[in-house]
Amino acid sequence: MTSTAKQPKPRGRRQLNKHIHLAAHFPGVNNTTVWTDPRSRSQIDFASFEHLARTAERGLFDFFFLAEGLRLREHKGRVHDLDVVGRPESLTVLNALAAVTERLGLAATVNATFNEPYETARRFATLDHLSGGRAAWNVVTSSDAFTGENFRRGGYLDRADRYTRAAEFVATARELWDSWTPEGQPRPFAHTGQHFDIEGEFTLPRSPQGHPVVIQAGDSPEGREFAASAADVIFTRHGTPEAGRAFYADVKGRLAKYGRTAGDLKIMPGVTVVLGDTAAEAQERAAGIRRQQVSPQNALLTLEQIWGVDLSSYDPDGPLPDIDPVVDSGLSQGRTKRGDPRAVAEQWRALSRAKGLSIRQTVIETTTRQSFIGTPQAVAAELDEFVQSDAADGFILVPHLTPSGLDEFVDQVVPLLQERGAYRTEYTGTTLRSHLGLKEPVPPAREEGLTA
């Protein structure tokens, strides 16, 4: 109970505290997923998705989250083979999960570059109908010609156009979701904009949530502005409490000019948690997981992604290369870049020199530090503090094991959050909007067909 004592704002009774929102990220194609552990199971079998989704629902989570992949990642011109590879298509998995869960929100990442608004809006509206109001859409964009080789559209979208397309895409989807009359009659729509020029009738009535929940992932200024204007949830990077509060204040501060209030956009960083019976045991387990996450082969590969050249002759247990990185070498494809490679290389070399770290140790140190490490009590207190101090509204938990990676958290941390009065003890509504405390979108009262 001391964790909120230093709150600057005056607070009422404990139960008036913010409730933490929680989501479960399925650990699939991700370099933090440990597949070498004997407990690791298939990232494809439906049983794995069912296990994690049921665990999340048992823990009264707001939603279950699936990432997207549209092209297998490559390294040195070949399919990357050191991390988990392959995944099923997200919306199809979520429709199936709707059959084995009752309240849990179901979020899919769907790219606004390689899809069209009409079909995407239709697929999410269908999920919302079939799940009784639990659908969420994580909107991402890509400008990547590499991924484009799998599609008619190709990859020609300029970087600058990504957010304008995404914004218009979401706005168009909402026009479609709004297009039927409240009485359930189809009504024609027409949209003309920079990216889309479409008209006709939507094939579904207004769905249980009105609009499926929209999630935006990304921390760039354009991403923040897009989220402030159009998203219900922002999936952000986790950092220090100070950085979290600054981000939170910045993004929430952008809402007013769109006629929105602070409660209309939930900020949920992606986080990792390691538990132990004692603080020391938790630290030891965390270090063990980090070693599992960075095999010697993966350490060299991580370095090659930054240096942009073949480093296979280097010893992962030896020092970092003295040579400078080659910028934009194209050695690695289909991954998020880590920023200016020369600056990153310099930082890493400095760290390695200062602490006497090998290549593998440096990669472990810089890429895999878990967000919350400690006893269940300590982690519950820290999570609560993070939210009560307005560094976040909740968390998207990214476990390292498929599919059992959240079992401990749900069994040990969730009850403590509930005891603290910081977390729901039951689902009070049936829709994801109700879990997140988001308003129902008001259907437009227009008599005639929609025009852009």
Place this chain on the structure above:
Amino acid sequence: MTASTGRGLLHLAAAVDQPDTYEADPYLTLTRLAERGALDFVTLGDSFGRPGPDALAVLSRVAPATARIGLVPTVTTTHTEPFHVQAAVATLDWVSRGRAGWRPEVSATEEEARLFGRRAAAPAAELWGEAGEVADVATRLWDSWEDDAEIRDVATGRFIDREKLHYVDFQGATFSVRGPSIVPRPPQGHPVTVVDTTQQHAYDVAARHADVALVNAAGPAQAAAVRAGLRRRAAEYGRDPDALRVLAALRIDLGGGEHAAVPGHGGGGPLPSDLGPLYRGGPVDLADLVTAWHRAGAVDGFHLTPVVPRRDLERLVNGTVPLLQHRGLFRTFYPGSTFREHLGLARPANQYAALAGDLS
């Protein structure tokens, strides 16, 4: 399993389409009913041009709540990226543990084209040509992972053996795909492709790519001729005709009594209607019709579309199916677990694995 005369196993399928239905339960109810009758599969239609939910999504929602029955959504290929089409169908196979099929369909209207605003409407014949290419690239992408590509080799740190992943480098008339798929090879190898040849211009796609072809016929003699023609065309494409199941499409109106409203109708042929051949009568005479056509070797089975969805499917499952089972013509339980097993179709070999074998 199926003799060339067609007098092998009888296969039965039913449509679970219901107008103005957007929630899951009514679809689940009908699919479970069909599964109680041990039917091979259910179909669900789809079109961007009329109200209705995404059919593949509906059958994904139904999959975990059913155990054995095949699930065949219509998937349109005109406005959806081929890469997305194949990934969704493969995923339906994963979530249903080997029970997925798909029924390709085209979107030929100007109204549908305007919903996307990307391409002008094109003639159906042209779009069926493209649908054939989508079916082709789909099987390539399903094969782009060999079954044993995932190795999880801790010693070398390798999750997959990338020698067992393949670029497809498909160049079609209107699209190209590099590959490999993002989805590992589905449980059935290739989910079952069902082609409705009652759609004009779909005939060639059926002969080339279908595992199951749906045909219109007014009587057993005509059905036998259509079936023979399709098998011949399949053979011309280098396929084994015994790997093609030909089902007669029949709308059924079982609202009357036990017997056909039209005397002799049950043992004879169905009546023509705007939407294809229609049987109107009782479940007993429907069993006689199915028996007569099957004994004549006219077709491998029937795809039945209830005119009144719940009523007619109930009468089919509770009336017609037990008679066919009693006559030893139809299964009383599912001996296999995958849709291909119900159809008596082998799990296809991987075209890329075979190629690697030839080179070695």
